[in-house]
Amino acid sequence: MTARIGVVTFPGSLDDRDTQRAIRLAGAEPVALWHKDKDLKQVDAVVLPGGFSYGDYLRAGAISRFSPVMESVVDQAKAGLPVLGICNGFQVLTEAHLLPGAMLGNDHLHFICRDQKLRVENTDTAWTADYTAGQEIHIPLKNMDGRYVADEHTLDMLEAEGRVAFRYVGFNPNGSLRDIAGITNEAGNVVGLMPHPEHAVEPLVGSGRTDGLPFFTSILKKLVAAS
Amino acid sequence: MARVVVDVMLKPEILDPQGQAVQRALPRLGFEGISDVRQGKRFELEVDGPVDDAVLARIHELADTFLANTVIENFTVKVEEPAVGAEK
Amino acid sequence: MARVVVDVMLKPEILDPQGQAVQRALPRLGFEGISDVRQGKRFELEVDGPVDDAVLARIHELADTFLANTVIENFTVKVEEPAVGAEK
Amino acid sequence: MSLDTVENAAKTPDVELPWAELGLKKDEYERVVEILGRRPTGAELAMYSVMWSEHCSYKSSKIHLRQFGEKAPQSDALLVGIGENAGVVDVGQGYAVTFKVESHNHPSYVEPYQGAATGVGGIVRDIIAMGARPVAVVDPLRFGAADHPDTKRVLPGVVAGIGGYGNCLGLPNIGGEVVFDACYQGNPLVNAGAIGVMRHEDIHLAKASGPGNKVIMYGARTGGDGIGGASILASETFDDAKPSKRPAVQVGDPFQEKLLIECTLEAFAEKLVVGIQDLGAAGISCATSELASNGSGGMRVELDDVPLRDSTLSPEEILMSESQERMCAVVEPEKVARFLEICEKWDVIATVIGEVTDGDRLEIFWHGEKIVDVDPRTVAHEGPTYERPYARPAWQDALQADDANKLPRPSTSDELKQQVLALVSSPNQASKKWITSQYDHFVQGNTVLAQPEDSGMIRIDEESGLGVAIATDGNGRYAKLDPYHGAQLALAEAYRNVATTGAKPLAISDCLNFGSPEDPDVMWQFVEAIRGLADACQILGTPVTGGNVSLYNQTGEAAIHPTPVVAVLGVIDDVARRTPVAFSEEGQLLYLLGDTREEFGGSAWSQVVHDHLGGLPPQVDLERERLLADILISASRDGMVDAAHDLSDGGLIQAVVESAMLGDKGARLIVPDGLDAFTFLFSESAGRAVVAVPRSEELRFTDMCGARGLPATRIGVVDGDAVDVQGEFALSLEELREVHEATIPALLA
């Protein structure tokens, strides 16, 4: 059996189809989930994809967080369901308080789209096991509200517990505190990051690299091993 | 030092997608009885020295030419008085 | 019908690049004497019926859970009084 | 005053209506009266005045645009031609592609962010209306002088607006242009193009057929946007306290448009839609009259059922409103419920506002009274046409006589080198990364090539690798010197750009940006440009599928340079075969394809070094362009070249520097026999490209060029970390990159 990975479509989600493609390329089965349904269709893991859900109006992720599907995601994530939030998905996860801190507008006030260098700081999460600790990868980044902020106490705690999962290398594209590109919850099942691994899974399109594929193979292996 | 607040709102006849998105979300959050929401910008300017009419006139001009685009936005300029409402 | 205004500002310790961009532009526009600018959001809510304490409490809660993200923002809730400043 | 009904209009023939304030000429108003056999109602006048405006009726351009149809080359690829929301081209394997370019120049000057944003919104709705999923956008832009303070207001706003809207819709931005010239100071050009993909059977047309079928409006509520004229009418009719000024600029809601895309495509997929039309300029007036006149029957509309954002709007204002993010669909009665269900799923407001009738009238009702009763064809298609006078400008000869080839040239190697640096760092030739990095080019996961490649390329079939390419080009300086050839050069360049990436050019769209047609000089430029473009399309075999005319681009008496912008669409069987710009392998051989002549009129060199515009633009040889394209396409398909870059503004040196920087590989260049270094580096002769050929392919490649008669000159090799023009100078990639990338941020950030 292969793993079934849900991808939530909120109104304004953009990378939901791309994420499904990445899941397929990794060998798992993508399952479309709809924001108005509480039913997670018994998937083994969930991805909250990138985009501008609700136009990013009010604050990125702020309105989606209150959707019916998120009630189930929050409940089940707390019970251990692996959840990955990419870009807008990461913003939803912070708004839903599944991950600490908040996302603000980029410090340079512009949307930014680039192939970004990252360091994988934590390979113990459900989504990063196929990387090696300290590995440097290039993953496309594209956002308006990518500046990760949290109070000093929270930042220190994240560092101390090894919960900074990804850090920007060489160039901080949005003014994120401590160059944070992505974090994990304490249990390691919930991960959020701004860059888009689903755009780095095929050699010909997107960034032309495949550095993002291990996200999807990591979770697949974990789920298949657990079953 | 004093604070001058410039509030910039879209003109009433202009579509406010942000305000609408908030309003449409309210029933889902269990809020009834709010018939319209508009979202605008608030600028807090810290002014060195006293805020006399000349300074206010300058800030008015700043709002008119820079902080707001009066093709689509209105603005108000106020010297901030001590907060009267609930604060958190 | 009454109007309740919710002002949301970034907490003082959080970097406000928008406010800074405005401030940096001021000298170019010939404005001196403004030592700090912060930019936040203003929500105007049109409330059906009277704004009593219960309604205000609900709006306070709305601001606390939805209109503001209190990890990074502060807010105030005010029942709108007639404008005192210059209006355009 | 009471409602101005049809009945009332018939009874009160002497009531004066404010036709002049609404922009109609006296004879145009008289024509309306003649058509109707009575005076129009206020609502009818609102409709005729907007639909007969220059923008909607093409009254100054129509007689000239006909050439695009008359001279159209035979093309099996064309599925839907001029006259629909956008043209449609067959790209094989059952796929069809629709694409179009439009302008949003004036609003973008007044409110750069929203003006540009709503420009993207409008063109994307044209694409959806054809039945296609939008897959990419492009944005050819022109601004005033790069160092003018107002450019710093306009450009960042325009770029943020295009990005803000397109990014939020999830459309990769894969190309465009950014040009600075003082002539655009008070009148920037914001053109936006979009491409959509569908299966052949999914093509939809704007047509209301089948009596009894319902007309459904869906999307945003209607507000008082963009109806200045109608407000005059409304206050004339009602003279009570109305909001005094209706805004001329609209605020876009990209989130709403994203929902429109999804719900429209879902309705198409379930075959629920008979006909469809987006609402753009002239709003409901345009949508209802076009749907009705393209269909077989008439239409009856209940205006009271239109969802409003502002309950004080008069019927005239509702008819004219240009509120964004609205569409109109014609749906069979038994499918209405399902259509509305899909809209509800996507939280899109949808309302039945009328139905198709078996008559031939468009009738509109308000509060139970008939306020419009017209033959829709007279509104939508039978507007006035003008044969505006035109004449070759008196100054044209003097301009052409001011020969750029006679300008002082660099006399030493060091001067040559300084001029190369000046060129690659000049605003028009500098890197546009500061701008393009504000656009998402990854979204949808099918972008094969995006800026700064010669053309954008999108994969449309994951299995076969089928893809499409698009490039947009225009050169106002060339067109000013000679509008006929200038327009052809715009086409030639876009055509060449598409072929350079390995795609076969199929068809074009255009956006014709000119000054006032009431100025005979401008009108001449316009007429010449159209003639040039139509003639060139005939030779290149690329039909015009649609486009847009933008007139009155001027500040006071001063018109912009005539600026025809051309978008060429191409197809590539397998995107894996695409040819990128970047040099990738040391040791590969550089070949210059085509002939280099002393051609500096309108060149980047003449602008950057001498601030000069005069002489003649480069010669046009369309047969040569065609041959060059065939060679580039074959070379890409057969793997004979690893990199290719077309030569245009800035000439060979600009192209080589770009390919080198992009691939982070230097080049050693040798000035070929028969050319001097200056001409070799800076000439802008058309019909040329530079290619990097793997040594193993050299013989095969040169044999192919030889056999087909295309000059191919070996000019050097990919090598090192500098661009080294042997015997002249060397510039390190680092130095080149620094000056090339610093310019735009320094001016704008």
Ligand SMILES: Nc1ncnc2c1ncn2[C@@H]1O[C@H](COP(=O)(O)OP(=O)(O)O)[C@@H](O)[C@H]1O
């Ligand atoms: N320069 C042009 N070249 C070819 N076709 C044009 C040109 N300008 C306008 N058209 C065509 O005329 C028709 C009407 O144009 P337009 O009013 O811009 O369309 P829409 O109503 O969809 O905005 C369209 O089919 C358009 O493609």
Ligand SMILES: [Mg+2]
């Ligand atoms: Mg259209």
